Amino acid sequence: MICDISMMMVNVDRSNIAPDFSCMWRFLLSISFFPLAGFSQTNTDSIFNASLNEVVVTATRTPRIMGNLAIPVSLIVNKTMYQSGSLRLNDILAEQTGLVITDNFGRGIQMQGLSSEYTLVLLDGEPLIGRTGGVLDLSRITIRNIRKIEIIKGPSSSLYGSEAMGGVINIVTDRAGQHKTDASIRYGRFGSIDGAINVSRRFKNTDIQIASNYNRSEGYSLKPFAIQKTVEPFWKSAHQLNLHHRISDRWKAGTGMRFNTSHIDNSIAVHNLGNTIVSKGFEKNQEYNFTPYLQYQVDKKIKSVLRGYITGFDAMQQLDVKDAYGSYNDKFNQLFARLEQQTDFHPTQHSTLTLGAGIIKEQVSSNRYDSLSTTRQNQIIYSFVQHEHAISERFTIIGGARFDANKAYASVLSPKLSFQFKLNQRLNFNASYGRGFKAPDFRQLYLNFTNLAAGAYAVFGTEVAATEIKRMSDAQLLEQTTDMFSNLSILKPETSGGLNFGIKYVHPNNLHVNLNIFRNDLSNMIVTDVIAFKKNRGQIYSYFNLKRALTQGAEINVSQQISNTLNIQAGYQYLFTADKDVTVAIKRGQVFQRSASNNLVSRMGLNDYGGLPFRSKHSGNLKLFYENPKGFFATSRIIYRGRWGTMDMDGNGLINRNDEFARGYVKLNVSAGIQIRQRIKLMAGVDNVFNYKDIIHLPGNPGRVGYLDLQFNF
Amino acid sequence: MKKSIFFAFVLMSSLLFVACEKEDNPTANNSTLTSNVVKDLVADTIVGLSNGQPVGVGKYTFYSLENNTVVPSTDSNSNKWDIAFRGTSILTNAGTSGPGAGGAFVYTGTYDELKTVSPDSVFKKDSAPSSYAIPSGSNRGWYVYDPVNNLITPIPGRVLVIKTAKGNYAKVEIINYYKGGTTPAPSASDEIKLKTQRFYTFRFAHQANGTASFQ
Numbered sequence: 001m002i003c004d005i006s007m008m009m010v011n012v013d014r015s016n017i018a019p020d021f022s023c024m025w026r027f028l029l030s031i032s033f034f035p036l037a038g039f040s041q042t043n044t045d046s047i048f049n050a051s052l053n054e055v056v057v058t059a060t061r062t063p064r065i066m067g068n069l070a071i072p073v074s075l076i077v078n079k080t081m082y083q084s085g086s087l088r089l090n091d092i093l094a095e096q097t098g099l100v101i102t103d104n105f106g107r108g109i110q111m112q113g114l115s116s117e118y119t120l121v122l123l124d125g126e127p128l129i130g131r132t133g134g135v136l137d138l139s140r141i142t143i144r145n146i147r148k149i150e151i152i153k154g155p156s157s158s159l160y161g162s163e164a165m166g167g168v169i170n171i172v173t174d175r176a177g178q179h180k181t182d183a184s185i186r187y188g189r190f191g192s193i194d195g196a197i198n199v200s201r202r203f204k205n206t207d208i209q210i211a212s213n214y215n216r217s218e219g220y221s222l223k224p225f226a227i228q229k230t231v232e233p234f235w236k237s238a239h240q241l242n243l244h245h246r247i248s249d250r251w252k253a254g255t256g257m258r259f260n261t262s263h264i265d266n267s268i269a270v271h272n273l274g275n276t277i278v279s280k281g282f283e284k285n286q287e288y289n290f291t292p293y294l295q296y297q298v299d300k301k302i303k304s305v306l307r308g309y310i311t312g313f314d315a316m317q318q319l320d321v322k323d324a325y326g327s328y329n330d331k332f333n334q335l336f337a338r339l340e341q342q343t344d345f346h347p348t349q350h351s352t353l354t355l356g357a358g359i360i361k362e363q364v365s366s367n368r369y370d371s372l373s374t375t376r377q378n379q380i381i382y383s384f385v386q387h388e389h390a391i392s393e394r395f396t397i398i399g400g401a402r403f404d405a406n407k408a409y410a411s412v413l414s415p416k417l418s419f420q421f422k423l424n425q426r427l428n429f430n431a432s433y434g435r436g437f438k439a440p441d442f443r444q445l446y447l448n449f450t451n452l453a454a455g456a457y458a459v460f461g462t463e464v465a466a467t468e469i470k471r472m473s474d475a476q477l478l479e480q481t482t483d484m485f486s487n488l489s490i491l492k493p494e495t496s497g498g499l500n501f502g503i504k505y506v507h508p509n510n511l512h513v514n515l516n517i518f519r520n521d522l523s524n525m526i527v528t529d530v531i532a533f534k535k536n537r538g539q540i541y542s543y544f545n546l547k548r549a550l551t552q553g554a555e556i557n558v559s560q561q562i563s564n565t566l567n568i569q570a571g572y573q574y575l576f577t578a579d580k581d582v583t584v585a586i587k588r589g590q591v592f593q594r595s596a597s598n599n600l601v602s603r604m605g606l607n608d609y610g611g612l613p614f615r616s617k618h619s620g621n622l623k624l625f626y627e628n629p630k631g632f633f634a635t636s637r638i639i640y641r642g643r644w645g646t647m648d649m650d651g652n653g654l655i656n657r658n659d660e661f662a663r664g665y666v667k668l669n670v671s672a673g674i675q676i677r678q679r680i681k682l683m684a685g686v687d688n689v690f691n692y693k694d695i696i697h698l699p700g701n702p703g704r705v706g707y708l709d710l711q712f713n714f
Numbered sequence: 715m716k717k718s719i720f721f722a723f724v725l726m727s728s729l730l731f732v733a734c735e736k737e738d739n740p741t742a743n744n745s746t747l748t749s750n751v752v753k754d755l756v757a758d759t760i761v762g763l764s765n766g767q768p769v770g771v772g773k774y775t776f777y778s779l780e781n782n783t784v785v786p787s788t789d790s791n792s793n794k795w796d797i798a799f800r801g802t803s804i805l806t807n808a809g810t811s812g813p814g815a816g817g818a819f820v821y822t823g824t825y826d827e828l829k830t831v832s833p834d835s836v837f838k839k840d841s842a843p844s845s846y847a848i849p850s851g852s853n854r855g856w857y858v859y860d861p862v863n864n865l866i867t868p869i870p871g872r873v874l875v876i877k878t879a880k881g882n883y884a885k886v887e888i889i890n891y892y893k894g895g896t897t898p899a900p901s902a903s904d905e906i907k908l909k910t911q912r913f914y915t916f917r918f919a920h921q922a923n924g925t926a927s928f929q
Contacts, residue, residue, distance in 0.1 A: 457861050480844060533851050539859075592824065592871025599889050601824050601870040647900060651858050651867035696901050 057125070058150040058170040060388060060398065061159050062344050062352055071156075071398075071418055071432055072500050072516045074557075076149040083625065083635050085671040085685040085707065087186070087194050087215065089121075089171065090138035092149065095637050095669070097571025097621060098555045099151070102614060103700045106137025112153055112518050113551030113577045113615050114166030118438055118496070120156075122170040124242075124256055126291055127163070129336045130313030134441070140260060140287070142238050144184065144196035145174045145211035153555075154518060155436030155498040158400045158416035159384060161360075165436035165496045165520070173256075176200055176242045177207030181714040184681075188707035191218035207254075209242040219265075220702045222695045227269040227278060230699050236262040250298070256291040266319060279328065281319035288312050304343040311336050332366040334442075350390035354400075357383035364442040368449055369461070376446045380406040380439075386416075396420040404437070408445060408463075410492045412437045428504040436498060440491040444526055444543040458540045459528065462491050465542040469532055472540075478532055484544065485531040492545050496522045510561035519552040548580040549612060565628050572620035577611040582654060594650040596659050610645045610655030616664065618642035631675030639667045646697055662697035666690065673709070681711040746923035750782050754893055755914040757799035768908050774798040774805060779876065779884045779920045793879040797886065799914055802857055802866060804848045807879040809839030814879025818847035820855055821873040825887040825917070828873050831926035837877045848874055856888050863900040864907050866891045876918075883921045885928055890915040 055063045059071045066073060076092055086092035090107035093099045100110040108116030117134030120127055121141075128136060143149075153167040160168055178200040186194040196213045216235040223230065237260070244254035264283040269276055289311045296304045312335045319328040340358030347353065360380040365372050386400030401415040418432030443461065448468065450458040460468045465488055472478050498520045505513040525547035532540040553575040560568050583606065585591050591604040611617075620640045627633040642664040645655030655661070671685030684707070691704040755777065758770035776785040776795035785795040793814045798805040807814030817837030821828055838847035852859035856872050859865070874886040892898060895915040898907050919928050 451861070530851075530853070539852060539861075590822070592869075594868075594870040599895075601887070603824070603871075647863070648858075648860070649867070649897070649900075651869045652871075653853075653858065 054148075056150050057172075058122070058152050058168055059156075060352075060386065061125075061342065061354060061356075062388075069420070069430075071430070072153045072502050072518075074151045074153075076151070078147050080625075081143050081146065081149075082683075083627075083633050083671060083673070084637060084669070085683065085687070085709065086143055088139045089141040089143055089146075089149075089169075092143060093138065093151075093169070095621060095623070095639055096151070097557050098153070098573040098619070100616065100619060100641060101138070102135070103698055105133040105135040107139045107700065108135035109138060109169065110614070111151075111166040112498075112520055113553065113575045113612070114496075114520060114522075115614070117441075118163060118165040118436075118494075120160055120162075120164040120168045122160075122168060123258070123289065124173055124291065125170060126289065126307075126309045126311070126338075127160070127336070128287075128289075129311055129334055130285065130287055130315065131441070132315075140236070140262060140285070141171065142194075142196070142213040142215065142236075143171070144194075144213050145198050145209075145240060146171050147174050148172050153516070154432065154500045154520070155414070155416070155434040155496055158402045158414045158434055158436075159386065161380075161382060161402065161404055161414075162437060162439040162493070165438055165494075165498070165522070173240065173242060174198060174200060174209055174211065175207075176209035176244050177202035178209075182711060183714070184709065184711040186707055186709040188217075189705045190220045190702065192216065192707075205246040207242075207244040209240075211238075211240045213238040222693065222699065222702070227276070228267055230695075231702070232265045232267060234262060234264040236260070250296060252295040252297075254293055256289065258287075258289040260287040261285070266317065268319065277321060279319040279321040281317065281328075283315070283317045285313070285315045287314075301346045302343065304341070307338075307340045307342070309336070309338040309340070330367065331372055332368060333364065333372075335361075335363045337361045352386075352388045354386040354388075355384075357381075364446070366442075369442070369446040369464075376442055378406060378408045378442075380404055394422045398432075404439075406439070409440050409490060412439075412493045412495065426506050426508075428506075430500075430502045430504075432498075432500045434498050436496045437493040439493050440526060440543070444491060457538050458534075460531075460540065460542050462488060462543050465531060469540070472532075472534070477534055479535050481532040482530050484529045484542075487544065488531065488542060491526060491543060492524050494522065494525050494545070496520050512557075512559040514557040515554065516556075517554045520550070522547075522549045522551075525549055549578065550580055550583075551575065551577045551612070551615075565626055567625045569623045569625075570621065572618070575615055575617055575619070577615045578609065579612060582609065591652060591654070593652055593654075593656050596649070596657055604652070604654075604656060608656045610661065613645045613647065613655055616642040616644040618664075632673070634672040635670065637669045639669070641665055662694060665692045665694070665698075667692060679713050681709075681713075683709040683711075685709070747919060747921050747928065748782065749917070749919045751889075751915070751917040752777070752782075753895060753915050755784070755799060755916070757912045757914055758801055759912045760908050770801065770912065772800070774800040774803075779878055779886070779918055780880060780882065780922070782920075796878040796884065797874075797876055801912055802859075802891070803846070803850050804856070804874070805840055806847050806876055808877075809847070810842040811840040812879065815877065815881040816879050817877040819875050820848060821875050821885075822871055823873065824871060825873050825885065828875070828885050829927065829929050831875055831883050831928075833926070835875065837875075857891065860900075864904060865897060865900065866911060867897060878920070882924055883926050883928070884918055886916055886918040888914065888916045 054066045054075055056066050056073055056075060057063050059069050059073045066075060081092045084092060084095060090101045093109055094101040102108040102110055102116060109119050111119050116136055121136050150170045156164045156168045179202060181199045183197045194215045199210045201208045214237050219229045219231040219233045221229045240258045242256045246252050262285045266281045266283055268279045291309050293305055293307045298304060315332040317330040321328055338358055338360045340356060342356035345353040363375050363377040365375045369376060382402060382404045384402035388398045390396045398418045401413060403413050405411040414435045414437055416434035420430040422428050445463045446461040447459055448464055469481065500516060500518045502516040524545040526543050526545055527547045528541040529544050530539045531542045553573060555573045557571045562568055586604050586606055586609055589603050592601050593604045593608060594601050619642055621638060623637040625635050643661040645660055646662045647660060648654060649660050650657055668689040669687045670689060671683060673681060673683030675681050686704060686706045688704050693701060693703045755775060757775050758773055760768040760770055762769060773787055776787060776790055776798045778785050778794060779796040791813060796807055796816060805811040806816040806818040808816040817839050819835060819838055840846045849855040856874060857866050857868050868888040876884040876886055878884055889895060890897060891911055891914065893910040893913040898910060921928060
């Protein structure tokens with residue numbers, strides 16, 4: 001049985017919450033279903049179809065017209081984010097086809113069936129750090145000052161390195177130098193307030209952009225009368241400064257700076273044989289980023305950029321436990337620094353060569369590992385190359401590779417190859433194969449954790465396990481070591497091979513159809529296994545490269561501009577996932593299940609196997625966007641997530657029985673707004689109109705939430 | 715050549731097997747096979763906390779598969795019991811656990827499929843404190859422990875093949891570890907999970923005629 005062992009004492013959700021105006025949603029519902037009138041043949045340049053001509057940078061690390069890309073990429077523009085009433089990154093991603101927001105250790109993203117730890121999240125091209133249990137909490141990130149979000153699916157490690165297995169999400173902040181100032185304020189259910197100010201200016205050769213955001217909520221309780229709220233009161237703030245300076249026609253320099261804080265109240269009640277132990281305290285996370293760069297345009301054909309990046313993530317949790325248990329203090333400090341040089345050559349009009357190299361220094365100190373005074377470090381040196389070549393008008397090929405060498409774990413090479421073939425103006429095919437990897441994280445290498453509460457189990461990272469076992473053995477604390485103990489070895493990066501095949505179809509009547517079929521083969525996946533038993537039967541775990549898994553499926557998106565004012569979009573993803581070794585064991589007849597109704601045991605068949613936990617076989621969405629020239633808009637977005645496996649109930653460690661699944665759900669989100677005299681934007685919306693709740697599996701979902709939003713452009 | 719030797723060997727051994735069966739088990743005698751279900755057998759239920767860990771009084775519950783009854787712990791040093799339970803630990807009457815001629819091993823497969831004990835089976839004897847015929851620990855013997863939800867669940871497809879103190883064969887399937895044969899919901903409080911655990915529900919078949927057949 002493989003368990004995700006949590007190191008944090010509590011899992012506090014940090015979702016965005018907003019108000020409940022019970023009659024407002026009816027109004028919004030009624031306006032959100034407009035008659036599908038006025039079918040128009042004219043080619044409207046609405047926001048919804050502009051995307052194929054948009055320039056994206058994430059797919060090839062060079063600016064590219066989206067329609068010309070040989071890699072599955074999608075784009076969310078600011079207007080869509082605003083009209084959808086989204087505040088945090090998880091809000092808007094939850095409404096995209098094939099993306100699922102998970103609800104454990106904050107809001108994680110699941111992409112092509114790969115969990116959050118295999119997805120890279122970039123802010124203006126630089127990776128965000130600070131993961132808990134592998135999850136990067138997306139609700140940390142405000143999207144009030146975000147211009148667009150680019151999403152690349154499938155492995156892109158050949159350009160980005162570790163974690164870019166499931167895909168890459170790049171958040172691009174507002175342009176500097178635009179001479180605009182806007183301020184916005186929102187009030188929502190549960191006393192949630194969000195305020196933001198964005199200023200953008202141009203001074204001669206210098207562009208500047210400043211953004212500030214404050215977000216708070218009183219939290220909520222899904223279980224009435226509970227001492228511990230489901231979501232505790234929190235506040236978050238984010239401040240950002242972007243500077244760009246044109247030194248000369250050829251030289252340009254700049255920097256980005258960002259500072260993020262979140263503070264969450266903690267009030268935790270533990271019941272133990274009739275005794276209730278209440279602990280009070282707080283959790284505080286601070287994150288900072290600093291991104292200086294220097295760019296040199298040698299000539300029309302050669303451009304070179306030197307980028308620096310320093311980011312830190314400091315998390316702490318302070319709990320005063322009533323009773324004799326004393327206080328609990330958890331600290332985790334992570335630092336990531338990178339220096340990278342990238343040069344783009346355009347030897348001919350039809351080809352681009354990208355060369356890059358860099359060095360990463362990473363360090364972590366935490367009392368989850370040893371003491372705060374011991375710092376764990378790793379250094380990575382890497383280089384990458386990519387060549388894009390348009391062989392003909394119709395046929396483009398991209399090849400690339402990246403090599404990452406480091407001290408703490410095995411080195412890794414990630415190649416990539418993609419093709420695009422344009423049959424005609426309407427039909428476009430692309431295919432790509434890439435290998436991706438995820439480096440073992442500090443937890444897997446250095447964790448030194450003993451949980452006294454739940455069965456006295458302990459977890460040791462691979463680099464410290466042998467020493468700890470020897471220490472415990474000398475102290476006569478061990479019953480015995482297992483066979484796995486002798487298998488302890490240097491961890492290898494987890495790797496994946498991803499295959500994507502896509503078809504894009506554009507009909508002149510503004511119909512867009514996009515199909516992508518994918519398959520990801522993961523190997524060397526790191527799982528925990530028991531290495532020893534303590535005298536009190538407590539288990540000691542460490543990490544091993546053991547698991548092989550498969551995710552495959554298809555994603556389809558259809559978008560139709562019905563009239564000048566109305567756009568309809570629909571998306572669906574079918575997903576199949578499996579642990580490959582489980583599949584083999586099932587085929588050999590070595591896996592059993594117990595019936596929930598009569599307790600009888602039977603051999604499991606492949607049809608009984610529900611795949612990897614937390615994956616929905618079916619998910620989809622249906623969205624309507626209405627906007628008229630007078631500045632009025634309304635949206636209606638239906639998000640569907642089919643049932644997903646949550647936990648084993650019958651002792652075989654697998655998802656197989658119906659009671660091991662969480663129920664699927666349908667969420668309807670609506671919003672409407674109006675622009676008054678170019679300066680004022682007023683919006684109201686309701687998320688989760690049907691008030692769907694699932695206390696156990698969706699603690700971050702408070703039910704129906706209404707909000708009012710006011711924006712002023714100076 | 716090699717192949718034909720192999721076939722000859724297989725043929726001979728199967729003849730041998732048939733011959734053995736005829737000798738030891740002339741007719742599968744239903745009257746000597748008993749099947750029973752035992753419900754809520756108390757196995758050192760939790761009485762309190764010690765250093766924050768839940769504890770019982772530390773005593774095993776001894777059970778006779780031969781007679782389908784609980785045996786008083788005063789008879790622990792006798793041949794009257796075959797299997798004993800304390801928390802997730804299970805003993806058999808042999809080796810360091812008792813004076814009997816018992817032993818056990820964990821069979822992988824379904825209870826119904828196990829129609830006869832294979833003649834090459836190795837019955838292990840308890841050797842405290844390092845090893846037990848039925849291994850203790852999560853995912854080693856008969857159960858898994860889920861540290862996230864703090865629940866014990868019997869692994870499906872595990873049958874305990876027991877040699878009784880007298881040397882007869884029995885097969886045991888643990889069905890549930892909680893009171894009333896129902897595992898608490900994962901969301902149940904730790905209090906409920908602790909108070910209702912260590913109540914065994916199991917079924918067994920016992921062959922009194924000394925043969926290895928459960929038919």
